[in-house]
Amino acid sequence: MKTSRQASPGRPKNRRGEGSRLRGEIIRGAAALLERSGSREAITLRAVAREVGISAPSIYAHFETLDEIIDAVLAETFERLRQAITAASDEHTDPYGRLLAGCRAYVQFGLDHPAPYRVLFARQRAGSHDAAEGAPERRPVGLDTFQVLVDSIAETAGAGASDSTDPQGDAANLWTALHGLVTLRSDLRRFPWPPLDAQLDTIVRHLARVHEPRSL
Amino acid sequence: MKTSRQASPGRPKNRRGEGSRLRGEIIRGAAALLERSGSREAITLRAVAREVGISAPSIYAHFETLDEIIDAVLAETFERLRQAITAASDEHTDPYGRLLAGCRAYVQFGLDHPAPYRVLFARQRAGSHDAAEGAPERRPVGLDTFQVLVDSIAETAGAGASDSTDPQGDAANLWTALHGLVTLRSDLRRFPWPPLDAQLDTIVRHLARVHEPRSL
């Protein structure tokens, strides 16, 4: 019995110069929808409009396509992920502590926000228009976050706590494993997973080639 | 300019006792659709009917819901994956060779069939009806395949080629990493990945705790 007759009973129009405020509301609405529904497919133009409390055509004033909205949500999500990682990392001073804390923050972010996390690294876009082979893949906005991981492994090796001689390759391996950890745990919740912290610690130590007698 | 007026210009009806043959055609059609489209969302009741060359209502005689069709496709996919792994494994006799070959077959299957692979381990089902919290998660049909991995690590350790004392936990770690490898490489094709074989070898050796001086 949702009243859909009046799209926005409480929402007042923005004033003359403030039309662009709706743009932010649309992005936040789409993000909330993604988080709440847990599914990329739930984000439709009309659903976002309902979430924000506006009529569907109003969106066209701010975004040309649904993909633009998703892109804006993803940019924001990437930024939150990056901040979570660096914040956790910065609570430690020793290289391995920083590396492990960053990895833990990455994993925790993914487990806490499964749908946004999934969309970050899902190739598939909304419309089927750019499902074509030559479509431009998402610009590698996560590359700088990956570089943080590379640097962290390099620093751990530099401090003598890791045997890594190929931080780039080892970071790729580690990221791969962390991504698998997030997605598999999110998707197969009933699987008899080992305790998260122990599994994470083992994976990080082994793939970043950290010495056995590790320092806390 | 596809002629959709006559659903099946060439397809003759099955004869009296052979109605159940259509069931198999529907499953194969859905599988072909999934493989070709690369997307779970492309599998709709009507799309499957078009693929098979029948009218949409005909499906109801064989399946109650779309999910039943997907389940049948997945059961078949799981079986193909399992066979690919054991076939590759059985070309070797030494435990580590068997382990690595099995892992390689797993990864190759995932990379060769990204859409079916993804659906195997995606929680999300077709309809939103069972997106509810209490919905029954997919029965763990992959558990026996996971057990193959556990056993393979245990045998490698038994032969003295691995230091694993917890094959179950190490198998979880390894599977996690392999899953991440398949999905990330499928989704981020432009990322500067290291060569597949080297990355796979490193991940398997490190997470299965295989000794450095490994035997070929």
Place this chain on the structure above:
DNA sequence: TGTACATCAGTGAACGCGCGTTCACTGATGTAC
């Protein structure tokens, strides 16, 4: 051996739904004179 009939394996038209997108519009707000 012939024929009426039941059953099987589907079909075709129609429905209501949510979707993206278009179009003409509206009413408040600021600006020019």
Place this chain on the structure above:
DNA sequence: TGTACATCAGTGAACGCGCGTTCACTGATGTAC
């Protein structure tokens, strides 16, 4: 200081589409007598 007007920030109705699902039907095939 008033007033006509332009502009801004949206709205509401309508469209065509593909979807899942229903319903009554059809025509070939086998079976009973």
